[in-house]
Amino acid sequence: MNRDNPNQEINHKSSPYTRLYEIIRQIPHGKVATYGQIARLTGNFTPRMVGYALAALPEGTDIPWQRVINRQGRISPRSHSGYAELQRHILESEGVRFNTDDQTDLSIFGWRPA
DNA sequence: TCCATGACAAGAG
């Protein structure tokens, strides 16, 4: 995937992806949001698009991609292995706890925007 | 242009 990489659109401030990334940046430290939640906040996105946009992010981006998980409170595995483990590690270092079923309690750690 | 794929979600049965 290397044609019109969405993160290049970050520099073009009128891109719909920009809005998506801006919202993700607003997720506070120690909290998590779901794909569907982000999608609804943008207004014109679908959860699949959110996942797709995040998959296109480069390493070392300032976007807190690790704070976006699925509706079940679990980390969605990507095609490239190893990242789910990394993501969980980062979240735990931020204070997010996972139970024995590898899922977080969204009623506690879920982000609730004003 | 058509088809398959993908870090998902919500409704129906």
Next chain:
DNA sequence: GCTCTTGCCATGG
């Protein structure tokens, strides 16, 4: 509570 189906739409072959 479960599984199955459908909606979503950008991207690549």
